[in-house]
Amino acid sequence: MKVPLSLKIAIGIIASLLVFAFILPNFAPYDPRRWATVPGDEPPSLTYPFGTTTVGQDLFWLSSYALRNSIILGILTASISVTIAFLLGSFAGFVRGSVSRNALTLLIDSFCLIPGLPVLIVLAYSWRKFLSPVLIALILSIFGWAWPSRSVRSLILSLRERSFTYTSLLSGFGMMRIFFYEYLPYIIRWLAVSFLGLLNWAIGMETTIAVFGLSTLEEATIGSIIYWALQYQSILRGVWWWVTFPILLLAILIVTLYELSKIISEFTGVK
Amino acid sequence: MGAISKRYKVVIHIASRFLFFILTVWVGLTLAFLVSRASPVDPSTILISRLMSMGGYLRPEEILALKQQILELYGLDKPVYMQYLSFIKGVLTGNLGPSFSFFPTPVIELIHKSMVWTILLLGFSTILSWVIGNVVGVLAAVFSRSKISKALEWISMSLYPVPYVIFALVLFLFFSLVIPLAGGVGGAGMAMQTLSLTYIIEVIRRLSVPSLSIIALSSASWFLSMKALALSVKKEDFVNYAIIRGLSQKTVTKYVMRNSLLPQITSLAFSLVYLFNGALVTEYIFAYPGLGRLLYNAIVGSDYNLMLGILSYSIIGVASAAFILDLIYPLIDPRIRYGG
Numbered sequence: 165m166k167v168p169l170s171l172k173i174a175i176g177i178i179a180s181l182l183v184f185a186f187i188l189p190n191f192a193p194y195d196p197r198r199w200a201t202v203p204g205d206e207p208p209s210l211t212y213p214f215g216t217t218t219v220g221q222d223l224f225w226l227s228s229y230a231l232r233n234s235i236i237l238g239i240l241t242a243s244i245s246v247t248i249a250f251l252l253g254s255f256a257g258f259v260r261g262s263v264s265r266n267a268l269t270l271l272i273d274s275f276c277l278i279p280g281l282p283v284l285i286v287l288a289y290s291w292r293k294f295l296s297p298v299l300i301a302l303i304l305s306i307f308g309w310a311w312p313s314r315s316v317r318s319l320i321l322s323l324r325e326r327s328f329t330y331t332s333l334l335s336g337f338g339m340m341r342i343f344f345y346e347y348l349p350y351i352i353r354w355l356a357v358s359f360l361g362l363l364n365w366a367i368g369m370e371t372t373i374a375v376f377g378l379s380t381l382e383e384a385t386i387g388s389i390i391y392w393a394l395q396y397q398s399i400l401r402g403v404w405w406w407v408t409f410p411i412l413l414l415a416i417l418i419v420t421l422y423e424l425s426k427i428i429s430e431f432t433g434v435k
Numbered sequence: 436m437g438a439i440s441k442r443y444k445v446v447i448h449i450a451s452r453f454l455f456f457i458l459t460v461w462v463g464l465t466l467a468f469l470v471s472r473a474s475p476v477d478p479s480t481i482l483i484s485r486l487m488s489m490g491g492y493l494r495p496e497e498i499l500a501l502k503q504q505i506l507e508l509y510g511l512d513k514p515v516y517m518q519y520l521s522f523i524k525g526v527l528t529g530n531l532g533p534s535f536s537f538f539p540t541p542v543i544e545l546i547h548k549s550m551v552w553t554i555l556l557l558g559f560s561t562i563l564s565w566v567i568g569n570v571v572g573v574l575a576a577v578f579s580r581s582k583i584s585k586a587l588e589w590i591s592m593s594l595y596p597v598p599y600v601i602f603a604l605v606l607f608l609f610f611s612l613v614i615p616l617a618g619g620v621g622g623a624g625m626a627m628q629t630l631s632l633t634y635i636i637e638v639i640r641r642l643s644v645p646s647l648s649i650i651a652l653s654s655a656s657w658f659l660s661m662k663a664l665a666l667s668v669k670k671e672d673f674v675n676y677a678i679i680r681g682l683s684q685k686t687v688t689k690y691v692m693r694n695s696l697l698p699q700i701t702s703l704a705f706s707l708v709y710l711f712n713g714a715l716v717t718e719y720i721f722a723y724p725g726l727g728r729l730l731y732n733a734i735v736g737s738d739y740n741l742m743l744g745i746l747s748y749s750i751i752g753v754a755s756a757a758f759i760l761d762l763i764y765p766l767i768d769p770r771i772r773y774g775g
Contacts, residue, residue, distance in 0.1 A: 368598025
């Protein structure tokens with residue numbers, strides 16, 4: 165099998181971002197979140213590759229730390245959402261009782277139609293004293309599962325009618341066993357692609373609520389760096405690097421992840 | 436199958452869609468209620484601490500009495516199911532209580548004032564981006580070998596995954612630093628309320644940049660899905676037949692367009708959610724006086740009632756828009772039959 169060049173490039177970019185986010189912070193000479201460790205408002209130079217913030221944080225180390233938190237948050241949200249989507253979507257597509265099937269379909273469709281952002285904002289607001297990357301991931305998962313569940317349900321609906329389902333049922337397989345042993349191999353590639361999509365969605369959503377000032381503002385995430393940069397009027401004061409580098413990192417990460425998911429879906433023939 | 440049974444099926448279809456609409460709104464409102472009650476913070480404490488921070492001094496027993504009074508005022512001393520019922524009743528009757536930060540203005544009044552702006556922004560940019568994305572998408576699929584088509588696809592592919600908030604921020608910085616349009620953002624002045632030509636021009640001028648941010652991103656996404664749809668329609672036999680029959684390019688394009696447009700209408704209903712979320716962000720970043728701005732003010736002012744009100748209204752608004760689209764759909768797609 166020939167590996168396309170675009171896949172190599174995408175994996176290369178992702179790998180270097182992962183090194184930047186997960187290996188580099190271990191070598192940070194100081195806790196990058198602490199204020200006044202370096203002189204403030206220094207433009208990008210050899211000593212400070214990304215410059216420094218007004219409150220005296222080295223942006224290079226800070227953003228590597230923040231990228232790690234954002235990726236962890238995204239992976240956590242995506243894992244929870246994909247798991248729920250797989251179980252609930254399979255169940256909604258599999259059950260035959262019209263009441264439970266319709267109720268589940270209604271639940272899934274409603275969550276697709278409820279505007280998530282205001283709900284997330286109210287939730288993040290009321291829990292803002294306890295917010296941590298983990299809690300934000302849990303909050304984001306409230307909406308993350310709905311879209312993939314809808315698709316899993318329609319995928320399972322067609323698998324349900326295939327003869328192997330009846331063979332397994334008549335052989336005495338339980339429902340869970342059919343989901344995991346019979347259906348999962350069919351939809352695992354699709355789940356992988358939607359995992360990447362959810363990862364992107366979660367990182368973007370965290371940035372969105374952070375811009376509203378509702379993320380973990382003490383902990384560094386890409387969103388909270390942007391929030392503080394805006395709060396300190398960085399652009400007006402000409403401290404352009406404070407907001408530029410996080411945005412650039414985020415854009416590179418998200419666009420590459422999207423390309424990767426597209427390449428994977430073309431490569432494996434997932435629709 | 437007489438005309439009567441057909442009409443009967445139409446009624447059944449509309450009734451079932453309506454039931455679904457009501458249930459969706461109910462699920463949404465219940466979620467909103469749960470979200471507000473699952474809060475670890477007591478709203479009365481916030482209110483009192485806000486009063487205290489404004490310089491008011493209260494003795495401890497006064498604080499307790501005030502707290503009791505606030506709880507009674509907002510019905511928070513009753514059992515949860517009673518609160519739930521009165522919340523639902525409040526949404527139905529349009530009485531969501533007074534706002535905390537704009538006391539004693541009712542929440543509903545504030546929301547109505549801002550909603551007009553949001554609907555204007557959202558309606559304008561949704562329709563425009565849908566039309567642009569679909570028309571350009573079909574043309575790009577029909578002329579899929581041209582360089583422009585490939586360039587457009589490349590641009591949309593790199594724009595589409597960017598989170599809206601990032602795009603809006605970049606656009607905002609661009610229009611405030613690189614091409615400064617003084618006063619080019621935000622809604623038209625509140626002072627000018629008379630409907631004159633200058634007022635309308637001002638509204639459009641200030642609408643332009645915020646809506647541009649929505650239009651650019653969402654037409655990219657419509658473009659991508661339309662192009663993919665139209666490419667698969669283009670391969671179908673009836674299109675080949677039309678080409679062999681020697682029909683003009685224009686007619687063939689029309690055939691492809693009509694047949695690939697249908698799924699796009701269905702996705703419009705679901706994309707409303709994303710557009711609405713986007714509109715909230717737009718309004719906050721561009722200081723546009725709609726629901727998003729109001730929501731931000733509610734956050735800053737710890738205004739619980741207002742937040743819940745906006746939440747309920749957005750759920751009802753988005754669900755109604757989707758319901759209307761659902762009803763219009765059979766008029767556009769002649770293949771749809773009721774009750775199958």
